[in-house]
Amino acid sequence: MVSLRCAVGLCSSAQIGKRGIHGDSQAHAEGAGHDQDMSGVEVLAAIPCSFATELLEIRSKEPSLHVLLIAGNPGIAAFYKDCVEALYENLGGQASITAIGHISHSQKDCEHGRLFSLYEQIDHKVDFIEQELQHSEQPIVLVGHSIGAYIGLEVFKRLQNKIKFIVGLYPFLKMNKSSVTQSAIGYIARSSLLSKWASLFASFIGSLRPSITRGIVRRFxxxxxxxxxxxxxxxxxxxxxxxxxxxFMAMTEFQKLTEEPDWTFIRAQEDKMAFLFGVDDHWGPLSHLEEISKHAPRVTLSVETEGHTHGYCCTEAGSVWVADYIANLIKNQMLLWNN
Structure with a gap:
């Protein structure tokens, strides 16, 4: 039976026998024990450690590879539950799948109000691989969604000896100056006052009766x-x-992504990369696909034309379609690796 769990507050075996991600923060997760949050997902409540880390995992008994899916922004692993399950099934249960969220993009404020930048989130993913997958004998495939694709590239750059292949889904690799949405988000994100008010409003909606909150989410x-x-x-x-x-992460993203992608690195590793773009996606417009093709022509590039959106993980159909796309890519790569 497939076991899907969300582990929160991971700590090193040296501390209490559970896995963990360490950093320089003095913040601690809260509580200990088990809780039940999402249907079909076991939640391990937070345990004192450096950074609480939310994961969705399906572990294969005899894995031939490990797929690490890096969330976009919002970096909430729970959004990828349907995709993780479908990917596991499409790979015949022969791969372990892990979806990793971002620090403090979580149900509980385990870091006591601390804000984390894009590069701190990148460091977090590097630490996870170095601590949790350092002894893995299976190839590691990175899958990054939106800004997760940029994070994946930075992780790949630092851990080239550990990463076998990377897939970017609807990648956000550079700013789109013509996007009104990006301009609006950037305006709010740059203002501490507006960010606080937007966050207070969101938390107010979340504090209402569950039926009312769900109704608002569904409607708007x-x-x-x-x-x-x-x-x-x-x-x-x-x-x-x-x-x-x-x-806050969006603000730091927008500051960094005014720069061009590292075309030298992408060109050097072009045989180990694939990107999926959407037809009408302001985060990853087709003009960016054309730039990749120009700078690194051997990168595997695809365009999704089935009508799914940048937020593919928010629909069951989108999750299943993308999982099938990833699985086919991985199967083709495995044939090349075996030859």
Whole structure:
């Protein structure tokens, strides 16, 4: 039977026998023990450690590889539950799948109000791989969604001897100056006052009766969203600490992504990369696909034309389609590796 769990507050075996991610923060997670949050997902409540880390995992008994899915922003692993399950099934149960969220994009404010930048989130993913997968004998495939694709590239750059392949889904690799949405988010994110007010409003919606909160989410955020996505929004996104970190991370993203991607690195590793773009996606417009093709022509590039959106993980159909795309890529790569 497939076991899908969300582990929070991981700590090193040297501390209490559970896995953990360490950093220079003095913040500690709260509580200990078990709780039940999302349907079908076991939640291990936070245990004292450096950084609480939310994961969705399906462990294969005899894995031939390990897929690490890096969330976009908001960095909530729970949004990827349907995709993780579908990917595991599409790979025939022969791969362990882990979806990793971002620090403090979580149900509980385990870091006591601390805000984390894009590069701190990158460091967090590097630490996770070095601590949790350092003894893994299986190839590691990175899958990054949106800004997670940029994070994945930076992780790959630092851990080239550990990463076998990287897939960017609807990648956000540089700013789109013509995007009104990006301009609006950037305006709010740059203002501490506006960010606080937006986060307070989100937390107010999240504090209402569950039926009212779910109704608001369905009406205004995602009338076509899956049950999984609505649950994740209600339990994680509509929290003050999450929204503050979403906006702070966005501010640091927008500052960094005014720069061009590292074309030298992408060209050097082009045989180990694939990107999936959407037809009408302001985060990753087709003009960016054309730039990649120009600078690194051997990168595997695809365009999704099935009508899914940048937030593919918020619908069951999008999650299943993308999982099938990833699985086919991995299967083709495994044939090359074996030859």
């Amino acid at each position: 955020l995602g009338p076509s969203w899956s049950v999984t996505a609505v649950d994740a929004a209600c339990s994680h996104l509509l929290r003050y600490n999450t929204m503050r970190n979403v906006l």
